Amino acid sequence: MIYETIVISTDLAGNPHVxxxxxRQEADLVVISPYKPSTTLNNILAxxxxxxxxxxxxxxxAGALTxxxxxxxxxxxxxxxxxxxxxxxxxxLKLIEMRDDAVRPQLMMQKIETQNHQPFSGFxxxxxxxxxxxxLASRLQMLPREKIQTEMQYLQIAIDKTAGECEKxxxxxxxxxxxxxxxEQLGENQA
Numbered sequence: 001m002i003y004e005t006i007v008i009s010t011d012l013a014g015n016p017h018v019x020x021x022x023x024r025q026e027a028d029l030v031v032i033s034p035y036k037p038s039t040t041l042n043n044i045l046a047x048x049x050x051x052x053x054x055x056x057x058x059x060x061x062a063g064a065l066t067x068x069x070x071x072x073x074x075x076x077x078x079x080x081x082x083x084x085x086x087x088x089x090x091x092x093l094k095l096i097e098m099r100d101d102a103v104r105p106q107l108m109m110q111k112i113e114t115q116n117h118q119p120f121s122g123f124x125x126x127x128x129x130x131x132x133x134x135x136l137a138s139r140l141q142m143l144p145r146e147k148i149q150t151e152m153q154y155l156q157i158a159i160d161k162t163a164g165e166c167e168k169x170x171x172x173x174x175x176x177x178x179x180x181x182x183x184e185q186l187g188e189n190q191a
Contacts, residue, residue: 001025004131006053006060007032008073008082009043016073016082017043020061020134023052030093030109036102044107048095049079052109055087056120058130062170065137066177078113089116126163129155130170137174140181148178 002022009017017039024031030052034041044050053060059070073082076092083090093109132155136148152175159171 003054004061006055006064006084006087007040007050008053008084009040009050010047010081011039011043012046014080018060018064018069018071018073020064020138021052022135026108028111029096030091030111032093032107032109033101033104034107035104041105041107044095044109045098047080049081049112050093050095050109051076051079051081051083052091052093053084053087054089055084056124056127057086057166058127058134058170059166059173060084061131061134062173065134066173068173077115086118088118088120089114124162124164124167125158126161126167126171129158129163130167130174133171133174133178137177140178145182152178 002024005021005023007019007021007023009019011017019040021032021034021040032040032044032050040050057070062068063070072085074085076083076090079092079094081092091114092112094112095107096110097108099106099108133152136143136151140148159167163171
């Protein structure tokens with residue numbers, strides 16, 4: 001099972017990098033599998049730590065992919081790094097093993113500390129739709145345009161029926177990113 005989270009890593013100078021990540025559990029470990037090359041991979045290999053955040057504010061997922069910053073960070077407790085100031089929970093992680101791979105190495109992370117900050121209010125279909133669109137938006141160069149457009153049309157139903165203002169804002173950011181990607185491709189093809 002894959003859990004959609006926000007992983008915050010830091011470079012050696014202490015600069016944070018916020019990225020959406022699907023993570024999984026393997027026994028008591030959290031497994032993060034970033035693509036090569038990536039800032040998250042470089043940061044975790046350099047510092048041996050990261051912070052996994054659980055949030056239901058889908059603007060964080062959309063903002064990380066679109067260059068917007070709808071979040072505030074605060075210091076982590078046990079590792080040198082940051083967590084989302086407004087999240088449901090966070091877990092501070094330490095790298096204990098890297099299983100190398102040419103495309104996506106597996107970073108085996110030990111849980112150092114977990115804190116719950118807010119109760120989970122329940123599932124919302126629009127939030128799930130935004131997460132799905134965020135995954136698609138992160139793979140625009142890997143997936144056919146028809147698949148992206150078909151999925152977007154289906155996901156739009158949940159947005160129309162169940163979205164609040166945060167979900168509508170996050171959705172619009174991702175749609176703009178996707179539209180701009182295809183407009184740039186069209187411009188390159190016409191040049």
